Amino acid sequence: MAGRILDSSIQEVREKAKIEDIVSQYVTLRNGGGGSLKGLCPFHDEKSPSFHVTPSRGYFHCFGCGEGGDVIAFVMKIDALNFGETVERLADKVGVQLKREEGGEPQGPRGPGRGKLVEANKLAWEFYAEQLNSADASVARKFLSDRDFDRTVAEQFGLGFAPTDGKSLHKHLRARGFSDEELVVAGLCRQNGWDVFQSRLLWPIREAGGDVLGFGARKLFDDDRMAGKYVNTAETPIYKKSHVLYGIDMARKPMRETGQAVIVEGYTDVMACHLSGVTTAVASCGTSFTSDHGQIVRRFIADFKGSHGEVIFTFDGDKAGQAAAMKVFNEDQSFSSQTYVVVAPDGMDPCDLRLREGETAVRDLIAARKPLYEFVLRNLVGAYDLNRADSRVDALREGARLVASVRDASKVGAFTRELASLVGVDIDEARRAVGAAARRAKPGETPAAAQGTGRESPSLRDPRYAYERETLKVLLQHPLVVGRTTHDLSGVDFTHPGYRAVWERVEELGGLSAGSADASWVPRLSDVPNPALRSLIGELAVDPMPVVGTPDEAYVLNWTARLQELTIQRQIEDVRSRLQRAEGDAVEGLFEELNQLERRRRSMRDRLVGD
Structure with missing residues (x-):
């Protein structure tokens, strides 16, 4: 040893x-x-x-x-x-040649080291790439040419071909000094000496640093006995399908430069995107896109110019595509990035689109991305006949349940506005529906509108929510003062899921006018089945304020007006965002909406300065 x-x-x-x-x-x-x-x-x-x-x-x-x-x-x-x-x-x-002690202590049983496994896969890739030029690989070359991928493209992406005799790779690597154990552990050969991949077109799957970890293989011949049109290297010490993305080695630099990642479904789609100028495209390998894959992507696009970047998914427009979108929507809540979706016309994937309509069409497809939540909500609401009153109620209830399931409080407001627009109801009605759906959540679920604390939501002491916290403290401890000072607070002013849940509880009991100076106010508010919400209400009711006795109206205004000013600022940013995408007559209406919001903000600021 x-x-x-x-x-x-x-x-x-x-x-x-x-x-x-x-x-x-x-x-x-x-x-x-x-x-x-x-x-x-x-x-x-x-x-x-x-x-x-x-x-x-x-x-x-x-x-x-x-x-x-x-x-x-x-x-x-x-x-x-x-x-x-x-x-x-x-x-x-x-490039360091390691030196070791002679006569070291015996080591226990241990498989091949990572260096050996990576080297075996590298040499296998070089071997497969050479085989793509052989006579036996004519079917593989035709597969590529039918998709407008020539020899230069094959070399660019490192494509290869596994020979038909079934033992060529084993023989080649054994001659290079690798043992049977190393080849088996590397996922390249079987125990009986046969190659894992035979008569297939191959794509090398690399880690971000460029090391080849495994391969993706496409069926070419009818007599291929390996199950599946596409198969991948079995899991090995260096290849974990949930930890690899095809194309990440090529896409990582463009991701950093643009803050964008495009998630497609197949190897040829990655190729089509890169050749079309969408060089941030990657694909999962033999599995659906998971939160682990999201973590890989996040490392390269996050903190892009002060934002968290964007992730764009491509889906089919059929039921399978909608189901995939729903799965990603659920996973999306663990991402920091903005998430978008594109659906190609006629169910085409990027490879088909490039072949039929050219590379410009692929670029245009990605540029026409839509927010994922909008896609999911539209598909959900679109299943109902909105011309009927009862169907609108059902659509609102179902959409509210979806919105209430979102853990990221910063997204709930936008989702709620979109729901109201799609169903055709007042925004306040949509907010009430979302709040009701949150309160009906099953035990153990943590929708943003219902949760009070926990790892899924930001810290209640986060300075970003100071105005929300202090406003609610005054409201719970001195409701009459708040009622005299302001009457236009609403749920949209509270962005932390816990604080929004407290406000919705206040609204449920009648709003600001329901608060009284008697001792029953807080107990009535606290009479809820959600233990986290009950605990938060109690905390706010006893948390000291930096004033002695009953606060005056100027003190209350300092918190409530500034809180509403933040709401106006978020609305201004939302309108500005829509202006960037607007066209035609919509632009004038958005400019007017923006001017009104700016006037409201100035009025609020003047009120603060005056007091």
Whole structure:
């Protein structure tokens, strides 16, 4: 057995493996000042970057979750490797020849290291690529040419062909010094010596850094006995289907530059998009897109010019496509990015669209993206006959249930407005329906409109929600003062899911006019089945305020007016966003709406200054 790696070799790896280069393969790093770089932590979900890398010290630290260490610690953590495997991997990357102690302590049974598995897959890819030019691969070349992919394109994407005899790869790699065990563990050959892939067109699946981890294979011949038109490498120590995306090695740089990721369904769709200029396209490999895939994408597009980037999914317009959209909608709530969807005409995928209508059509398809929630809501509401009153009620109830299931409070307001518009009801009616749906949520569910605390929602002490918190504190502790000072507070003013739930409880009991100075006010509010909401109401009712005795109206106005000013600002930003996409007569109406909002904001500001 090989001995322990010498400390001198480990130190050489640390020195040559620049931490900023390694980390940037997983995290988008930007200048953080003071000689440090910063980005979103890959070890926990966050929207504001707290992950710092200090190249001069070769060290990283996250102020959010506390993870930290050198380049070896980073790779161990992010790729779930042990110390030895990590050193070997980094040594392979930076060209360090590891030296070991002679006569080291015997080691327990252990499979091939990552370096060997990556090398085997690399050589297999080179072998397959050569075979694409063989006589046996004529069917594979025809498959590509029928889709307008010529030899140059095949080389660009590294395509290959698995020979028909079934043992060529095994023979080739055995001659290069690999053992049967290494080839089996790498997912390239079977125990009996036969190649895993035979008579198939192959795509190399790489990690972001460029290492080949496995292959995707397409059926070409009718007598192919392997099940499935498309199959992928079975899971190995280096290939995990939920942790890989086809095309990520090509797309990662454009993703960082544009803050955009396009998710397509197949390998040829990725090719078609890249050839059409949509170089941010990737695809999952043999599985649906999951939150794990979302984390991979997020590392490259997040924190783009102060935003969290955008993820665009392509779907068919049929029932299967709608079901896929619904699944992504549920997963989408774990993303920080804005999520969009495109549906190609006549059920065409990007590959078909490029073939029929050209590369411009592919670019136009992606540019015509629509918000995912709009697509999902439209399909849901579209199943009802909105010309009938009873169907409108059913559509509103079903749509409200969907909106109430959203965990991200910042999205609920937009979803509710869209629902009201689609069904054709007043916005307040839609808000009431969403609130009612939230209160009917099953035990254990945490819809944004009902939840009060927990890991799914932002901290109740987050400074962003200070005006919401202080307004509710006054409302619960001194409702009569609030009632005299303002009468136009509404649910739209509360963006934290917990605080919105408190306000909706107030509305449920009659609104501001229902509050009284007697001792029954808070107990009545607290009489709810949701324990988190009950606890939050109690907390707000006893949390001290920075005034002694009953607050005056100026104090109340300071919180309520500023809270409403924030609401107006969000509405202004929404109108400005719609203006960017508007055309024709709609532009004039939006400009008028924007002017009205600006006048309201100035009036609110004047009122604050006057008081």
